[in-house]
Amino acid sequence: MDVKAIRQQFPILHQEVNGHPLVYLDSSATSQKPLPVIEALDAYYRQDNSNVHRGVHTLGTRATDKYEGAREKVRRFINANSTAEIIFTRGTTTAINTVAYSYARANLKEGDEIVITPMEHHSNIIPWQQAAKATGATLKYIPLQENGTVSITDVKNTVTNQTKIVAMTHVSNVLGTVNPIKEVTKIAHENGAVMLVDGAQGAPHMKIDVQDLDCDFYCFSGHKMCGPTGIGVLYGKKELLESMEPVEFGGEMIDFVNLYDSTWKELPWKFEGGTPIIAGAIGLGAAIDFLTDVGLDNITKHEENLADYAMAQLRTIDGITIYGPEERAALVTFNLNDVHPHDTATALDADGIAVRAGHHCAQPLMKWLNVTATARASFYLYNTEEDIDLLVEGLLKTKEYFGDVF
Amino acid sequence: MSFNNLDTLYRQVIMDHYKNPRNRGTVEGDALTVDMNNPTCGDRIQLQMQVEDGIVKDAKFEGEGCSISMSSASMMTQAIKGKQIEDALKMSKAFSQMMLGEEMDVDGLEMGDIEALQGVSKFPARIKCATLAWKAMEKGVHEN
Numbered sequence: 001m002d003v004k005a006i007r008q009q010f011p012i013l014h015q016e017v018n019g020h021p022l023v024y025l026d027s028s029a030t031s032q033k034p035l036p037v038i039e040a041l042d043a044y045y046r047q048d049n050s051n052v053h054r055g056v057h058t059l060g061t062r063a064t065d066k067y068e069g070a071r072e073k074v075r076r077f078i079n080a081n082s083t084a085e086i087i088f089t090r091g092t093t094t095a096i097n098t099v100a101y102s103y104a105r106a107n108l109k110e111g112d113e114i115v116i117t118p119m120e121h122h123s124n125i126i127p128w129q130q131a132a133k134a135t136g137a138t139l140k141y142i143p144l145q146e147n148g149t150v151s152i153t154d155v156k157n158t159v160t161n162q163t164k165i166v167a168m169t170h171v172s173n174v175l176g177t178v179n180p181i182k183e184v185t186k187i188a189h190e191n192g193a194v195m196l197v198d199g200a201q202g203a204p205h206m207k208i209d210v211q212d213l214d215c216d217f218y219c220f221s222g223h224k225m226c227g228p229t230g231i232g233v234l235y236g237k238k239e240l241l242e243s244m245e246p247v248e249f250g251g252e253m254i255d256f257v258n259l260y261d262s263t264w265k266e267l268p269w270k271f272e273g274g275t276p277i278i279a280g281a282i283g284l285g286a287a288i289d290f291l292t293d294v295g296l297d298n299i300t301k302h303e304e305n306l307a308d309y310a311m312a313q314l315r316t317i318d319g320i321t322i323y324g325p326e327e328r329a330a331l332v333t334f335n336l337n338d339v340h341p342h343d344t345a346t347a348l349d350a351d352g353i354a355v356r357a358g359h360h361c362a363q364p365l366m367k368w369l370n371v372t373a374t375a376r377a378s379f380y381l382y383n384t385e386e387d388i389d390l391l392v393e394g395l396l397k398t399k400e401y402f403g404d405v406f
Numbered sequence: 407m408s409f410n411n412l413d414t415l416y417r418q419v420i421m422d423h424y425k426n427p428r429n430r431g432t433v434e435g436d437a438l439t440v441d442m443n444n445p446t447c448g449d450r451i452q453l454q455m456q457v458e459d460g461i462v463k464d465a466k467f468e469g470e471g472c473s474i475s476m477s478s479a480s481m482m483t484q485a486i487k488g489k490q491i492e493d494a495l496k497m498s499k500a501f502s503q504m505m506l507g508e509e510m511d512v513d514g515l516e517m518g519d520i521e522a523l524q525g526v527s528k529f530p531a532r533i534k535c536a537t538l539a540w541k542a543m544e545k546g547v548h549e550n
Contacts (some may be wrong), residue, residue: 002423189464231474310510340471340472340473341472342447342449342471342472342474342532342535343472343473346415346529346531346532347412348410355448359448363448366448372448372449372450372470372471373447378527401412401416
């Protein structure tokens with residue numbers, strides 16, 4: 001994999017921030033966009049912009065072909081059985097909420113259980129809290145091991161035949177933990193529960209095969225995988241999606257509309273009320289082409305190297321605390337001595353280095369870690385070992401700076 | 407910008423307030439208590455004020471957060487102690503003006519150490535840290 005050539009495809013990376021070359025280490029929040037994605041959006045708006053699935057004119061046909069073509073790209077990308085199983089949403093959050101509103105509220109009753117983990121992003125916690133409140137179901141947590149992983153024994157002990165939904169993140173956005181989704185799915189199914197995977201931090205970084213994982217729902221966002229913001233995907237098994245009611249009603253999703261009742265289009269359109277996110281889907285399709293050309297396996301390998309290198313280098317800093325397991329996705333969450341992570345992030349920014357600081361939309365996990373906030377550096381296909389060297393250098397300077405003033 | 411420019415933000419006096427916060431703790435006896443947090447970053451503050459005859463007799467805070475939010479809370483409590491409520495509110499307004507990089511309308515009030523936070527206006531992402539304590543004070547006054 002030629003990282004230098006890849007970097008050439010990302011115009012945003014070639015700029016100075018505060019007088020220093022930008023070092024972008026916040027891809028877990030959102031990834032940067034390569035030229036093919038920017039150009040696909042531009043070309044769509046310049047040449048093809050039109051509404052889809054209506055009208056007979058040429059532009060309408062072009063827009064529809066591109067939009068539905070993007071759906072086929074997504075299907076291949078995650079190896080779904082059919083494009084009927086690919087619903088375009090606003091992002092991971094909307095995808096999870098769709099299942100929590102439609103499937104959960106229709107299938108849960110008092111005494112039933114929803115099982116999640118404390119490492120979830122808020123968007124894979126709150127929809128289930130609300131569904132539990134609405135239905136009388138109980139929300140249960142699989143405890144975490146000391147190193148921030150989930151043990152299969154704990155999964156088996158938590159999931160019971162009362163469990164109707166198990167929802168788990170594929171990769172933790174804070175700890176970098178990669179969860180054993182295939183095994184957990186098997187346990188969920190043995191207990192008669194459906195399995196939903198929050199793939200926001202999974203799909204951008206590794207080959208996803210939903211048929212192999214056998215999960216019932218897989219949710220992810222375009223903007224974390226080189227695509228535009230505002231587009232995401234809800235994958236669901238066809239028979240489940242067919243049994244579910246839409247959550248948004250309006251144009252685009254209807255079959256017949258009468259004065260007092262209506263019928264829905266077939267899958268996947270019954271879940272896509274209103275004019276869909278046409279440009280976003282086309283941009284996501286371009287991102288998938290780009291990632292596929294580079295090769296997901298190459299990206300995974302590159303990120304593994306970066307994660308190993310980052311762990312080794314960051315550990316050399318006296319006074320750093322690193323959270324999460326040894327084996328991890330390409331992100332490192334840490335704190336530096338007594339320096340508050342916001343101050344760390346501001347200091348690094350003065351050197352052009354962009355990291356995230358705060359609770360990372362994972363307040364329960366922050367509580368579990370017994371911290372109020374942390375700093376996080378996350379890597380993607382365009383990052384290099386040199387980026388990590390600059391981060392380490394920046395952190396040493398930060399330590400010195402705040403050491404002096406303290 | 408380089409690391410030297412960080413000095414615009416992290417002035418010595420700010421670090422002093424961060425390291426040795428004034429009025430950290432809880433007020434004994436009856437007091438107005440306000441909890442406030444910054445949901446985007448997790449900073450939180452509990453501010454207690456004892457107000458008698460329209461004058462802030464005592465003000466104390468507890469909380470967790472970055473150097474800017476905690477030093478600002480320390481400076482704010484120091485500044486409003488012994489002041490008329492209206493003057494405290496005037497100072498809060500002046501502080502907001504300072505954060506926006508505008509001319510401060512202090513109306514003859516002594517802002518003291520607070521002016522050290524002027525540099526925050528050059529770091530837009532950190533303005534919310536600096537204003538947290540002042541927002542808590544305003545909330546407490548208005549709820550009373």
